[in-house]
Amino acid sequence: MAFVNATADILSPRGHAAKRISILEAAIEVFFREGYSGANIDMIAAEAGVSRQTIYNHHGDKEKLFVSVVRALTERINAGIFATLATFPDDPVDLRGELVDFAVRLNSNCISNSDGKHLRKLIEAEGRRYPELFAAWREDGPGKTWAALAARLARLAHGGHLELDDPDVAARQFLALINAELHVSMVLGDRVDEQRVVSSATNAVTTFLRAYRKRPPGA
Amino acid sequence: MAFVNATADILSPRGHAAKRISILEAAIEVFFREGYSGANIDMIAAEAGVSRQTIYNHHGDKEKLFVSVVRALTERINAGIFATLATFPDDPVDLRGELVDFAVRLNSNCISNSDGKHLRKLIEAEGRRYPELFAAWREDGPGKTWAALAARLARLAHGGHLELDDPDVAARQFLALINAELHVSMVLGDRVDEQRVVSSATNAVTTFLRAYRKRPPGA
DNA sequence: AATTTTTTAGACAGAGTTGTCCAAAAGGTC
DNA sequence: GACCTTTTGGACAACTCTGTCTAAAAAATT
Numbered sequence: 001m002a003f004v005n006a007t008a009d010i011l012s013p014r015g016h017a018a019k020r021i022s023i024l025e026a027a028i029e030v031f032f033r034e035g036y037s038g039a040n041i042d043m044i045a046a047e048a049g050v051s052r053q054t055i056y057n058h059h060g061d062k063e064k065l066f067v068s069v070v071r072a073l074t075e076r077i078n079a080g081i082f083a084t085l086a087t088f089p090d091d092p093v094d095l096r097g098e099l100v101d102f103a104v105r106l107n108s109n110c111i112s113n114s115d116g117k118h119l120r121k122l123i124e125a126e127g128r129r130y131p132e133l134f135a136a137w138r139e140d141g142p143g144k145t146w147a148a149l150a151a152r153l154a155r156l157a158h159g160g161h162l163e164l165d166d167p168d169v170a171a172r173q174f175l176a177l178i179n180a181e182l183h184v185s186m187v188l189g190d191r192v193d194e195q196r197v198v199s200s201a202t203n204a205v206t207t208f209l210r211a212y213r214k215r216p217p218g219a
Numbered sequence: 220m221a222f223v224n225a226t227a228d229i230l231s232p233r234g235h236a237a238k239r240i241s242i243l244e245a246a247i248e249v250f251f252r253e254g255y256s257g258a259n260i261d262m263i264a265a266e267a268g269v270s271r272q273t274i275y276n277h278h279g280d281k282e283k284l285f286v287s288v289v290r291a292l293t294e295r296i297n298a299g300i301f302a303t304l305a306t307f308p309d310d311p312v313d314l315r316g317e318l319v320d321f322a323v324r325l326n327s328n329c330i331s332n333s334d335g336k337h338l339r340k341l342i343e344a345e346g347r348r349y350p351e352l353f354a355a356w357r358e359d360g361p362g363k364t365w366a367a368l369a370a371r372l373a374r375l376a377h378g379g380h381l382e383l384d385d386p387d388v389a390a391r392q393f394l395a396l397i398n399a400e401l402h403v404s405m406v407l408g409d410r411v412d413e414q415r416v417v418s419s420a421t422n423a424v425t426t427f428l429r430a431y432r433k434r435p436p437g438a
Numbered sequence: 439a440a441t442t443t444t445t446t447a448g449a450c451a452g453a454g455t456t457g458t459c460c461a462a463a464a465g466g467t468c
Numbered sequence: 469g470a471c472c473t474t475t476t477g478g479a480c481a482a483c484t485c486t487g488t489c490t491a492a493a494a495a496a497t498t
Contacts, residue, residue, distance in 0.1 A: 015444085015495075035256055051447065057445080062485095120343075125340070127407045176396055179395065188342070188353060207389075207392055210431070234474085273475060448491100450487105451486105452486090462475105
């Protein structure tokens with residue numbers, strides 16, 4: 001029975017579903033490298049170790065495959081971001097050190113890792129061609145993560161560690177500062193080593209705290 | 220005489236040279252919209268109001284045309300950035316207000332204008348395919364403009380208006396903060412109205428000055 | 439082991455693209 | 469007006485890509 005079979009595939013990825021995954025991974029890589037127009041199904045088939053027909057069986061056509069790629073990336077990245085946000089310092093002993101550590105985690109696990117690079121490029125390259133798809137990304141991605149980070153910062157302010165006019169603005173600035181020194185390298189695909197991530201995060205947190213750390217009332 | 224003719228064309232853009240320019244403008248638009256692979260010569264010819272053969276006469280082939288497009292954009296943008304940098308406050312009466320004005324000018328004239336959007340997308344999409352071309356951009360673009368902005372900030376520090384550890388870091392952070400609230404909109408091609416540019420610049424300068432403004436020694 | 443599902447390789451038509459060629463037309467120069 | 473250069477439109481071969489179709493092989497299920 002085809003139906004029962006398909007259900008089993010979703011639950012335990014072997015055989016049929018294993019191919020689906022390897023097709024998706026290969027498609028991410030090829031769309032990233034070549035862009036939507038430049039990518040062709042044969043490249044993806046070769047990279048996935050699968051015949052062309054199998055791709056059409058699984059995903060219908062090139063455009064549907066592309067949509068699946070974007071959805072898969074968005075889900076994975078969002079999961080990663082929320083997992084990392086859960087490690088945001090709650091009631092810090094060493095505010096500066098803990099913020100730097102958090103910034104480094106956020107950067108290396110979510111923003112400058114391979115999923116992050118892949119999705120960012122697909123959005124920049126094809127966002128205008130698929131408005132509804134990327135509008136969804138925008139709400140689920142930047143929209144939610146900004147709000148979640150703003151809530152965390154607001155809590156620090158409430159706990160007397162920070163002094164914020166507008167947590168949303170502060171959240172966006174925090175993210176912008178974290179990437180200030182890495183942006184160009186990431187766009188051109190240079191290797192971003194851990195050391196530079198740390199130094200960028202350190203500089204970012206230093207500036208952020210100079211602007212937003214609560215100062216003793218008397219001094 | 221062909222040679223004399225060509226020279227005249229370069230000096231006064233009419234006839235021959237006028238076509239060259241309209242081809243270049245059309246190519247910018249089409250490469251931006253469709254990407255390198257997705258763009259085709261017939262689209263560019265139609266948009267330029269020119270026959271396909273004329274494009275081949277002027278630019279050789281698709282790849283050479285693309286290189287010309289990137290060079291033209293880079294030159295224009297650099298000229299704009301340096302012109303704007305010349306308006307950086309030298310000995311400010313109202314530091315905050317003048318920095319906000321400068322940030323707004325930099326953003327609307329250089330970063331979020333159409334050349335800026337076009338070049339940014341071409342770099343993101345095709346940078347890895349033309350390493351030497353984009354390495355040149357990187358040195359002429361971010362490299363020089365960062366250094367120039369850093370020098371301006373250092374002068375403000377020397378004049379007693381700011382307190383900087385590292386002018387280079389401060390310059391990159393200043394640029395990052397200016398775009399903190401506009402980045403996503405620009406990537407997806409939304410209309411960025413003047414009001415949001417101003418509000419983003421205001422927030423950026425507020426934070427920047429909280430971190431870097433020289434404080435009276437006693438307080 | 440028999441049966442059903444999935445995968446494969448290859449061929450294929452249809453469409454699109456690049457870059458060249460050519461003869462006629464248009465434009466500019468002396 | 470005669471001459472030279474540039475532009476044009478159209479035709480063209482070579483190539484690439486998508487998506488379909490087939491029959492045979494492989495894999496999974498019962």
